[in-house]
Amino acid sequence: MTRINVRVDGVTYTDEVEPRTLLVHYLREQLGKTGTVVGCDTSNCGACTVHLDGRSVKSCNVLALQADGHEVTTIEGLATDGRLHPMQQAFHECHALQCGYCTPGMIMQAIDVLNENPKPSEQEIREGLEGNLCRCTGYHNIVKAVQQVAGTGEGERA
Amino acid sequence: MIPVQFDYAAPTTLQEALGVLAEAGEDAKVIAGGQSLLPILRMRLNAPEKVVDLGRIEELRGITDEGSHLVIGAMTTYADVLASSAVRDHAALLVEAVKTVADPQIRHRGTVGGALVHADPAGDVGAPALALGAEFVITGPGGERTVPADEFFRDLFETAVGEGELLTRIRVPKHTGWGAHYEKFVRVAHQWSIVAVGATVRVDGGSIAEARVGLTNMGSTPLRATAVEQALVGRPATEEAVREACAAAAEGTDPPSDLNGSADYRRHLATVLTRRAVLAAAGA
Numbered sequence: 384m385t386r387i388n389v390r391v392d393g394v395t396y397t398d399e400v401e402p403r404t405l406l407v408h409y410l411r412e413q414l415g416k417t418g419t420v421v422g423c424d425t426s427n428c429g430a431c432t433v434h435l436d437g438r439s440v441k442s443c444n445v446l447a448l449q450a451d452g453h454e455v456t457t458i459e460g461l462a463t464d465g466r467l468h469p470m471q472q473a474f475h476e477c478h479a480l481q482c483g484y485c486t487p488g489m490i491m492q493a494i495d496v497l498n499e500n501p502k503p504s505e506q507e508i509r510e511g512l513e514g515n516l517c518r519c520t521g522y523h524n525i526v527k528a529v530q531q532v533a534g535t536g537e538g539e540r541a
Numbered sequence: 542m543i544p545v546q547f548d549y550a551a552p553t554t555l556q557e558a559l560g561v562l563a564e565a566g567e568d569a570k571v572i573a574g575g576q577s578l579l580p581i582l583r584m585r586l587n588a589p590e591k592v593v594d595l596g597r598i599e600e601l602r603g604i605t606d607e608g609s610h611l612v613i614g615a616m617t618t619y620a621d622v623l624a625s626s627a628v629r630d631h632a633a634l635l636v637e638a639v640k641t642v643a644d645p646q647i648r649h650r651g652t653v654g655g656a657l658v659h660a661d662p663a664g665d666v667g668a669p670a671l672a673l674g675a676e677f678v679i680t681g682p683g684g685e686r687t688v689p690a691d692e693f694f695r696d697l698f699e700t701a702v703g704e705g706e707l708l709t710r711i712r713v714p715k716h717t718g719w720g721a722h723y724e725k726f727v728r729v730a731h732q733w734s735i736v737a738v739g740a741t742v743r744v745d746g747g748s749i750a751e752a753r754v755g756l757t758n759m760g761s762t763p764l765r766a767t768a769v770e771q772a773l774v775g776r777p778a779t780e781e782a783v784r785e786a787c788a789a790a791a792e793g794t795d796p797p798s799d800l801n802g803s804a805d806y807r808r809h810l811a812t813v814l815t816r817r818a819v820l821a822a823a824g825a
Contacts, residue, residue: 405543405579426576426647427731435649444580445575446572446579446594448549451551496645515644
């Protein structure tokens with residue numbers, strides 16, 4: 384076991400982990416943050432996307448030890464004072480989910496896309512989300528939700 | 542899926558890392574960004590006793606301008622390359638190829654050096670590094686040595702980096718003002734090259750003055766299409782002239798046959814993709 388110090392969703396944790404522990408398993412099983420899900424377990428689907436020092440990563444493809452000394456934000460850390468993050472709100476309003484399984488990762492990546500490029504074109508949004516698979520194939524409303532937050536395209540609030 | 546148990550070391554200096562590797566011997570595996578290694582460990586295709594993480598060694602990260610060359614630290618991420626105006630200005634082919642690697646999350650973690658040493662023939666940085674004539678600086682217990690690109694890739698997943706050694710930086714000769722394009726043929730959800738071609742050309746007065754062409758997944762290592770490079774010199778950057786020169790793109794290659802395509806299909810793809818890459822690089 385190895386000791387790590389990680390700041391997750393604004394709280395600092397000190398824990399003992401096995402070196403082989405993946406970040407997603409640490410978040411879910413040791414911290415109880417089950418909002419971040421395991422989808423494909425092969426680094427393709429992006430359902431487990433979180434932010435590590437502000438950049439999106441697939442948490443099934445990072446060791447918990449690699450996050451030692453760093454800051455992680457999960458889907459559970461987005462809302463403030465009981466108010467949804469604008470991207471969560473937009474997913475809600477645009478019905479940007481069907482089964483909802485890809486949603487936590489999709490929202491975390493959508494936020495990263497806008498952090499990189501606040502006014503992306505539809506094509507840039509789709510390319511920015513290329514590492515996130517929606518098994519319901521409901522991409523249309525997901526793109527609309529991102530456009531709503533960016534204030535671009537059809538999804539923009541009237 | 543979780544990996545087999547292993548010990549972990551996270552040295553903070555290159556010297557410390559070399560010491561850990563020397564002590565652990567052949568049972569150690571180096572992790573850079575981990576975007577290729579962690580899936581391998583999870584699927585238990587490899588089970589090293591010790592994993593040595595280079596992620597805390599600052600000196601291995603970053604891009605510097607050394608006049609005639611750009612020097613890219615082995616732990617520089619794909620995202621760092623894409624954010625670098627120096628790479629865009631002086632080694633545009635690398636930027637074009639890195640843009641196509643996997644997806645943004647993977648590009649935030651994955652490193653140029655890690656990908657080169659992993660040496661997956663379908664990886665996207667090998668062919669551009671080869672085409673640009675990069676030099677690979679390898680550091681071991683006995684000091685540093687520099688290996689030219691055409692001696693770096695040895696075979697499937699095998700490079701000139703030996704046991705106890707680390708790739709520390711890549712020296713890329715500047716190709717300032719050269720046009721570049723990376724033409725990649727993939728299944729969309731995967732981004733794993735069935736075949737890809739990187740071309741960078743210097744156009745002078747409407748004609749191709751110099752050309753470099755690298756092939757991805759046309760053999761057990763990245764390959765250079767030297768016959769095409771030679772045939773392109775002096776030709777006008779037109780569809781017809783380039784098409785003729787690119788007919789030899791598959792010469793000397795030994796592409797795999799798999800679910801994505803037969804070797805013959807890949808040879809055909811190589812000629813088509815080479816033509817497209819060269820024309821795009823030439824701005825035609």
